[in-house]
Structure formats: C-alpha cells, structure tokens
Amino acid sequence: MEFKKGDIYGTHRVLEPKGVLPQPADKLDNTMEIYDNEVLIDVQTLNIDSASFTEIEKRAGGDVEEIKKIIMNIVETTGKHKNPWTGSGGMLIGKVAAIGPNFKGDLRVGDKIATLVSLSLTPLKIEEIKEVRPEIDQVDVKGQAILFQSGLYGILPKDMPKELALSVLDVAGAPAQTAKICKPGDTVVVMGGGGKSGILCCWQAKRQVGVNGKVICVDGFKKSINRAMSVKCADEYLVVNATDAVAMYNEIMEVTEGELADVVINVVNIPNTEMASILACKDNGLVYFFSMATSFTKAALGAEGVGKDVNMLIGNGYTKGHANVALQVLRDDERIMKLFAELYA
Amino acid sequence: MEFKKGDIYGTHRVLEPKGVLPQPADKLDNTMEIYDNEVLIDVQTLNIDSASFTEIEKRAGGDVEEIKKIIMNIVETTGKHKNPWTGSGGMLIGKVAAIGPNFKGDLRVGDKIATLVSLSLTPLKIEEIKEVRPEIDQVDVKGQAILFQSGLYGILPKDMPKELALSVLDVAGAPAQTAKICKPGDTVVVMGGGGKSGILCCWQAKRQVGVNGKVICVDGFKKSINRAMSVKCADEYLVVNATDAVAMYNEIMEVTEGELADVVINVVNIPNTEMASILACKDNGLVYFFSMATSFTKAALGAEGVGKDVNMLIGNGYTKGHANVALQVLRDDERIMKLFAELYA
Numbered sequence: 001m002e003f004k005k006g007d008i009y010g011t012h013r014v015l016e017p018k019g020v021l022p023q024p025a026d027k028l029d030n031t032m033e034i035y036d037n038e039v040l041i042d043v044q045t046l047n048i049d050s051a052s053f054t055e056i057e058k059r060a061g062g063d064v065e066e067i068k069k070i071i072m073n074i075v076e077t078t079g080k081h082k083n084p085w086t087g088s089g090g091m092l093i094g095k096v097a098a099i100g101p102n103f104k105g106d107l108r109v110g111d112k113i114a115t116l117v118s119l120s121l122t123p124l125k126i127e128e129i130k131e132v133r134p135e136i137d138q139v140d141v142k143g144q145a146i147l148f149q150s151g152l153y154g155i156l157p158k159d160m161p162k163e164l165a166l167s168v169l170d171v172a173g174a175p176a177q178t179a180k181i182c183k184p185g186d187t188v189v190v191m192g193g194g195g196k197s198g199i200l201c202c203w204q205a206k207r208q209v210g211v212n213g214k215v216i217c218v219d220g221f222k223k224s225i226n227r228a229m230s231v232k233c234a235d236e237y238l239v240v241n242a243t244d245a246v247a248m249y250n251e252i253m254e255v256t257e258g259e260l261a262d263v264v265i266n267v268v269n270i271p272n273t274e275m276a277s278i279l280a281c282k283d284n285g286l287v288y289f290f291s292m293a294t295s296f297t298k299a300a301l302g303a304e305g306v307g308k309d310v311n312m313l314i315g316n317g318y319t320k321g322h323a324n325v326a327l328q329v330l331r332d333d334e335r336i337m338k339l340f341a342e343l344y345a
Numbered sequence: 346m347e348f349k350k351g352d353i354y355g356t357h358r359v360l361e362p363k364g365v366l367p368q369p370a371d372k373l374d375n376t377m378e379i380y381d382n383e384v385l386i387d388v389q390t391l392n393i394d395s396a397s398f399t400e401i402e403k404r405a406g407g408d409v410e411e412i413k414k415i416i417m418n419i420v421e422t423t424g425k426h427k428n429p430w431t432g433s434g435g436m437l438i439g440k441v442a443a444i445g446p447n448f449k450g451d452l453r454v455g456d457k458i459a460t461l462v463s464l465s466l467t468p469l470k471i472e473e474i475k476e477v478r479p480e481i482d483q484v485d486v487k488g489q490a491i492l493f494q495s496g497l498y499g500i501l502p503k504d505m506p507k508e509l510a511l512s513v514l515d516v517a518g519a520p521a522q523t524a525k526i527c528k529p530g531d532t533v534v535v536m537g538g539g540g541k542s543g544i545l546c547c548w549q550a551k552r553q554v555g556v557n558g559k560v561i562c563v564d565g566f567k568k569s570i571n572r573a574m575s576v577k578c579a580d581e582y583l584v585v586n587a588t589d590a591v592a593m594y595n596e597i598m599e600v601t602e603g604e605l606a607d608v609v610i611n612v613v614n615i616p617n618t619e620m621a622s623i624l625a626c627k628d629n630g631l632v633y634f635f636s637m638a639t640s641f642t643k644a645a646l647g648a649e650g651v652g653k654d655v656n657m658l659i660g661n662g663y664t665k666g667h668a669n670v671a672l673q674v675l676r677d678d679e680r681i682m683k684l685f686a687e688l689y690a
Binding site for chain 1: 356461591624652656
C-alpha cells in the first residue's frame with residue numbers, strides 16, 4: 001500500500017482557503033484514507049465544547065433530532081466540527097483503526113484514545129449519530145476521524161474510569177509543566193491551589209522540591225483549601241483573595257520569612273490576579289501563568305510598574321508526555337484518586 | 346534629620362482606597378518630604394502619554410491655558426498625573442534633589458534622570474506649568490516628584506542628545522532581555538526586526554550568539570528590512586507577513602535547513618502573530634513575546650493546538666540594568682547611533 005506524504009500540522013488537508021492551518025480553515029478534506037503520518041480513528045463519542053453545544057441546543061429549540069441535523073450539517077459542509085457561531089469544537093473518544101507508517105508516537109491499533117486537540121481542526125466524517133446526551137454535551141456517533149502528527153492524544157488507561165481519566169487529561173499540561181520548572185529546595189506558591197488543576201500542581205511541586213523545599217497552597221475559598229488539606233498536597237495552606245495584590249504580598253512575605261517564592265504557579269480562573277502573582281515572586285524568580293483569564297498586558301506592564309525582574313511564562317497546555325505525568329499523580333496517591341473520583345467521575 | 350520608613354512599592358503614600366498599590370489608587374499623598382527609601386526629583390518636563398494628551402487636548406478644545414488647567418486639576422485632586430479618562434500617565438524628566446538614606450541604587454544628587462515608571466503611580470506636585478508643547482505631548486513645569494524604591498529610572502547620558510536617549514530608554518527592556526536569553530551558537534529569529542526595538546534586539550542577539558550562531562531579522566516591510574540591513578544587525582534578512590503562520594514556518598524552515606529557531610523574539614506591533622512565532626520555533630525552544638499586541642490565550646491555545654512543546658515568555662519591560670544595556674548598543678555601534686539620531690532625535 002502506498003501513502004501520500006503528509007505535513008505534520010495537517011495543512012495537506014486544507015481545502016479552503018489555501019495556505020492556512022487546519023484550525024482557521026473553512027473546509028478540510030475529510031477523505032478517510034490516511035496519509036503517511038496520520039492516524040485513523042473509529043469515533044465513538046464527541047465531547048462537544050460546552051459553549052458550542054449550548055449554542056446548537058438553543059438553535060435546535062432543544063429538539064434532539066434538530067441537534068443531530070445541525071451537527072451533521074456542520075461536519076458535511078466543513079469536514080470537521082467547528083461550530084460556526086462559537087468558533088469552538090471539543091474533543092473525541094475513539095479507537096485507533098490504522099496508523100500511517102511514518103507516524104511517530106506510542107499508539108497501537110486498537111488503543112482507546114481521547115484526542116487532546118480541538119475538533120475544530122480534526123478531519124471528521126459522521127455516518128450516523130446514535131445518541132445525543134445533552135446533559136453532558138456528548139454525542140455518540142458512528143464515524144471516523146484523522147489525527148495529524150502534531151495532534152495530541154491520551155491513551156485511556158485501563159486502571160481508572162473513563163470519566164475520571166478525561167477530567168485529568170483536560171488539565172494535564174499544568175502538572176507536567178510544574179514538574180519541569182520546580183527544582184529541589186524551591187519555595188513554590190500555587191495560586192488557585194484548591195481546584196482540580198491546583199491540587200495536581202501542588203502535589204507535583206511537592207514531589208519536585210523535596211524535603212528542603214516548600215509548597216504553599218493558596219486559594220480564595222476556605223472550602224477549596226479544606227479539599228487540598230484533605231489530600232495533604234502542600235506544606236502550607238492560605239486563604240487569600242488573589243485579586244488583592246497587597247494582601248497576597250504580605251501573606252507570602254510572612255509565611256516565607258521575607259524571602260518570597262522561587263516559583264509562582266497561577267491556575268486561578270478569574271481575572272486580575274497578575275499583580276498578586278508578580279508580588280509573591282522573588283527577584284529572578286519564575287511566574288507561571290496557567291489561567292486562561294490571564295491578561296498579557298496586565299502581566300507585562302504590572303511587572304514593569306513595580307520594577308520586578310521576574311520571568312513570566314505563558315502556560316502551554318502541552319508538554320511532552322503530559323498525559324502520563326498527570327495520570328500518574330492519581331496512581332501514586334490514592335487520596336487524590338479518591339477525591340477526584342468523587343468530584344469528577 | 347529623621348526619616349519615616351517607606352514600603353518599596355510606595356503603598357505608604359496611598360490615601361484612597363487604603364490597601365491598594367499606588368497605580369490603581371485614586372489619591373496619593375504628594376507631600377514632598379521623602380521617606381527613608383525615596384528619591385525627591387525636581388521636575389523639568391512631563392512626557393504625557395500620547396493617548397492621555399490627545400484626550401486632554403480635545404477636552405480643552407485645543408486651548409493651551411485650558412490644557413494647563415486640566416493638568417493642574419488632575420494633579421491637585423489625585424496627587425499624581427493619572428488621566429481619569431484614559432487611565433494612563435506618561436513619564437518625567439528631572440534632576441535628583443534628595444535621596445533617602447536607605448534608597449538602594451546608583452543615583453547621586455544632581456543626576457539628570459528620566460523616570461521609567463508611569464506618572465500614573467508617581468507622587469507629583471506642580472507649582473507652575475511653564476510651557477505646553479502639544480506637537481510632542483510635552484509639558485515643562487516647576488514642580489517635584491517622588492520615586493519609590495521599586496521605581497525604574499534611567500540616568501540621562503552626557504554623550505548623546507536627550508531625545509535620542511529617551512527613544513532608546515523607552516524600549517530598553519527588549520535588548521536587555523535578549524542578552525539574557527540568547528546563548529552562543531543559537532539560531533535567533535527576531536520578528537519585527539526592522540523597527541526600533543527590533544534592531545536593538547537583533548544587534549544584541551548577534552553579540553550573544555557569536556560566530557557559531559545566526560540571527561534572522563524578519564519584518565513585514567521591505568523598507569524596514571532595508572533599514573536593518575543598512576546597520577548590518579543580522580545574518581539573514583527576510584520580508585514575511587507575521588500574521589501568515591504557514592508562510593513564516595516555510596521561510597524559517599528553509600533558511601535554517603529544517604532546524605527552526607532556538608529563540609524567537611516577537612516585537613511586532615500588530616495582533617495575530619502568535620502562531621507564526623510558535624511555528625518558527627523548534628521543540629523545547631523559547632518564544633519571547635515582547636509585543637503589547639500579544640494575546641495570552643492565542644499563544645497558549647495556539648501552542649497546544651499544534652502540539653508544540655515550546656517555552657513562551659511574557660516580555661517584562663524591566664530587567665536589572667536594562668537602561669545601560671540599551672544605551673550601550675548605540676555607543677558600541679555608530680551605525681545604529683547615526684540611524685536612530687536621524688529617525689528619533
């Protein structure tokens with residue numbers, strides 16, 4: 001069998017307009033014959049992005065048959081599921097059906113995977129929509145999809161429920177990046193430390209900094225801090241409002257005896273927490289912004305305004321092996337496995 | 346003489362509302378008696394932020410006396426120059442009149458300095474407005490101001506015209522950060538490399554990467570590339586539209602023989618250049634976003650969408666000694682000194 005040579009980003013599948021990447025493209029080639037570096041997936045379930053599903057449901061007046069028609073129409077017209085009203089997609093769950101000879105990765109035919117790249121850039125063909133589950137934005141289908149060489153995926157593990165694994169894969173980048181940036185002996189502040197992503201980051205940070213380091217879990221809500229304390233993922237726990245920069249500075253100054261943090265990880269899901277992150281960090285330290293509510297200009301001008309020589313990183317949802325790192329946290333700590341199973345599965 | 350102890354960020358000067366930083370504060374204490382870590386400045390000129398000056402000029406119907414009244418009123422009411430309609434300030438030029446005994450820095454009484462922090466957080470008292478120069482947004486005053494311990498400044502050098510020095514100090518963070526992140530042997534792409542900041546970054550990058558490295562200056566305009574070529578600040582020069590990610594990827598692939606860049610520095614002043622920066626960078630490379638037009642979410646989701654494991658830094662306008670680094674470029678290269686003198690002085 002002969003294969004055509006594919007581009008790693010999938011630009012060979014772009015029909016209109018020519019020369020752009022698959023995500024911004026209007027129309028993709030969804031022929032289900034793989035190129036040399038592609039993966040063919042038998043799709044079982046589409047996890048439609050929440051904003052997108054809500055929009056489709058509204059247009060359909062809540063009618064399930066109408067929802068099916070709208071989704072079929074989007075995919076038939078564009079070769080992918082990119083909601084034209086919201087611009088968003090979602091992700092999918094399926095089984096690996098075929099792997100191109102030049103695809104680089106640890107996949108095998110028959111593996112059950114979740115794609116961790118958006119449906120808005122994934123070539124998709126739907127034969128039939130079997131079931132719509134509006135309460136969880138899921139659609140069971142008979143269909144096929146293509147994963148590009150650059151496309152991220154997570155192999156669904158056999159040792160935990162699917163829903164639990166998915167809830168962790170969703171935020172897998174944060175703990176994996178935490179592992180890369182924290183060094184033994186570091187003092188690490190995790191802002192928003194009581195949330196899903198925050199608990200994983202605290203746990204991973206504690207593993208990296210070791211006995212000579214210190215992990216400080218900060219959250220705006222007592223309830224979240226109690227949750228973090230129940231799994232013992234940090235050394236110190238503080239309830240502080242992350243939009244109050246001066247309060248954060250004073251609290252972190254006190255708990256670090258005037259030293260401040262080597263690393264500040266921000267996973268707070270509300271705006272205006274940039275300055276508190278900057279002030280909690282010592283000179284030449286590292287602030288890692290993982291929250292999508294982060295404003296680039298507030299961070300850049302904020303650090304300059306207070307003359308703070310800190311390195312500020314934009315959270316990248318991907319780093320090599322991120323799915324494994326995140327799932328391993330649950331395997332290594334049954335308290336977190338149990339807590340997440342209660343909360344998300 | 347006894348001094349009261351000041352906070353490094355100047356929160357001791359905040360009158361309303363209590364507990365916030367000087368920048369967001371509504372009212373500062375502008376008593377011109379310094380605390381132990383403050384600097385007193387005899388102010389000569391206010392460089393009003395361009396957006397702010399335009400707004401004030403409009404409100405005054407272009408009348409100079411009315412402009413004076415509006416500025417005086419802002420400063421008398423709030424103790425600083427933070428334009429209530431734009432939220433912005435500007436910077437000032439003046440002479441150091443007194444230095445608190447606990448201020449840490451290289452200042453001496455009599456030094457002529459430009460403050461590199463915003464007027465929107467600088468305690469200011471104006472006795473008299475002497476002259477308004479609307480064509481360059483400048484206001485000459487008799488007055489005094491306070492610099493906090495955290496406040497940035499640049500000592501105006503004696504070996505070049507004031508306007509030339511100011512134009513460089515304005516973007517001093519970019520070349521100084523470039524010096525920190527580029528290593529010998531690196532391949533560096535500077536996007537927007539033909540502009541003021543871009544030329545300084547190219548030059549500094551070339552100095553860092555040495556003979557085994559390569560600096561690629563990319564700009565969207567032939568005119569800017571010609572300017573960069575005239576001062577020989579790079580090894581390669583390319584005209585590429587930075588909003589066209591695929592074109593950028595192809596061009597950088599070609600010029601690096603498929604290796605891509607170790608470091609990508611983005612100083613392009615238009616939106617939607619995040620993806621081109623990410624694609625130009627190799628895995629585990631570093632993308633440095635210095636443009637205020639950068640979108641945090643476009644960068645974060647962009648890298649994830651193409652599965653690219655790159656480190657992305659938010660440009661911090663400040664790093665230790667940044668003013669010296671930037672001014673030194675002009676001293677070390679008379680071609681750049683001459684070009685900038687023509688363009689900006």
